[in-house]
Amino acid sequence: MVHKTGTGRTTKQAFSSRPTIKDVAAKCGVHPSTVSRALSPAMSHLVAPDVAKRIRAAAAALGYQVNVAAAGLRTGRSGLIGVLAPDIADPGFPPILSGVTETLGAEGYATIVVDVGTDCSREQEIVDRLIARGVDGLVLATVTLNDPVVGHCLAASIPVVLVNRTDAGRRLSAVVTDDEAGMRLAVEHLVGLGHIRIGHIAGPQNVSTGALRRAGFKAAAARAGLSAHSIMIEISRAYTREEGRLAALRLLDRKLAPTAIVAANDLLALGIYDALSERGLNCPADVSVVGHNDMPYVDMLSPPLTTVRIAQRKMGNQAARLLLDQIADPTAHRKRLVLEPSLIVRTSTVPPKR
């Protein structure tokens, strides 16, 4: 007769499995709901002070921590925020991320960071997965100008804040820097040094920073009195050092090469340095270079890079705050914060030769 009842199953939960609210309740001889109330700041006024104290003591003794996932199931809030990053390995991004997690962490939220890479279809899927995980909000640092993911998020009516990059329709809240102002600073600096043939290596034109900085470059050049044929623009396909190198080569190989180049991004500027040494040219003697972002350690390059500094950490902080506001009041209208950039002059820019 095989009457062996399930073995090992009876262990129930002995082991070192985490204590639950029931364990605390049992230890105190009260109902779980009382424990829940005692431990919730918002509800603790409903339980007798001495009982509450006893419960808190028991909870501490047992090492009890509320199961956030279980609580979230009931309350509908997971305390999770999804962050989509274009490329974590880009040194320009971590400061933004720091800012986001700092502000969010202070409010008890944890962040799930996903490195999207280039693949745009993946982006949609990633957002869906995060929503399935029950995130309370999303921070997107990846959107392209006409990104389908924007409509997708709107349809899901989930709080979203864009950071660094914005969408064409401006349908979502965003924290960005003034891309046009940044380029104006760069161009005015170069014109002030005496440059009259200036090149620009633009970023991908389907992301706002690429398009806006290019427009800003053109506007600033015109404003500074440079004619249309004294500026030249090459568009890179990605914000990478290699793409920057390729675009810079195209610029340098023109009949009338520029005496200064403004990059839409520091990584592109690194590529310019590569291209220059490849062509046997010297920066800044032959060509001045201006970057954008002031990512960490560009002051250690040879030569130290003149670049447009943007307040990345602050950008992250403010994006997080905007998101928190939006979670607190989902009906609130979308907002747009624009941070002012500043120019950090180092030694990659000098007056043109003779």
Next chain:
Amino acid sequence: MVHKTGTGRTTKQAFSSRPTIKDVAAKCGVHPSTVSRALSPAMSHLVAPDVAKRIRAAAAALGYQVNVAAAGLRTGRSGLIGVLAPDIADPGFPPILSGVTETLGAEGYATIVVDVGTDCSREQEIVDRLIARGVDGLVLATVTLNDPVVGHCLAASIPVVLVNRTDAGRRLSAVVTDDEAGMRLAVEHLVGLGHIRIGHIAGPQNVSTGALRRAGFKAAAARAGLSAHSIMIEISRAYTREEGRLAALRLLDRKLAPTAIVAANDLLALGIYDALSERGLNCPADVSVVGHNDMPYVDMLSPPLTTVRIAQRKMGNQAARLLLDQIADPTAHRKRLVLEPSLIVRTSTVPPKR
């Protein structure tokens, strides 16, 4: 009398709230459990092929996605992994993180990355919070040699893998590089160039990389025939550029300054560059410098940095794999993977002057 009852509460869930398994079940005229089975690869063989197809179609039509948190409550698995990072802004870390998330993401896990900063007490608390969130495992890149958090994790009997840094007792699985071998490569390279007075800027001695690299430096020097008083060591208090600068100054200000310095970390090497220019010295002419980690863009420094390359991404991949194995079989014994470093020779190292 304030008898206003909660308004707006009755909304129930109309809105655009996500569909649940019940909605799918209703639409197909089957029981939720059937839907659950149809949608779970492991259980779908239990439901009739045509019904399963109908269910999948309905789920797709409704845009249904399983609520991972709810499922996790029942199954006890959250699909979440916690990662503790020493400092996200350190360019050396993102590649490790990429590796971890890549491997974990492929298996359906999402990662919560927390930047711990310096504060050690915070670390304990962060781990507790992550456990409360129900993470299925932890990747720690932050442990110190005698970190109380190790015992804490052991007590919680939660799968943990250490990465890059290890604990003194070797009580947890870990993926690290051969710190001693790396220093041997550096020292042998310098000795081969003819250096006979070599300095070392060690990292904090309470983390394994700091202690092991220092030990490795000493061993390699002895092995290469350098006497104890021809090597000199300064210990930095943190892996930062500023601490590197300070330690380098101490080294340079000794009566008999070294002709070459090996840093335990590239960030420290940056500080050496700073200190050198501060003292009016030139690298490599006056002092050769070797870094450690080969973090991104150190090839663009002036001069390009000779450094010990470690396979960060691979380290991340393997740590993730180890963690997955440990989750699959919690009784499995702890493992230790040691990756071999290699030396990348650039132009920051040359033979000593005359």
Next chain:
DNA sequence: GAGTGTATTGCAATCGATTGCATAAAGGGT
């Protein structure tokens, strides 16, 4: 001492999914 509050606490439903067990229907063998 009845009436009216007010302060505490318990009860039970609920969130969304999973899964062991029971049941029902269909197929097969003799």
Next chain:
DNA sequence: ACCCTTTATGCAATCGATTGCAATACACTC
């Protein structure tokens, strides 16, 4: 025809916490 498998589906408990409502106890007023 009957019994025994298989196969497919439904039922209901469960995971851990929260919260509206009900119930009890105690205090206070007149």
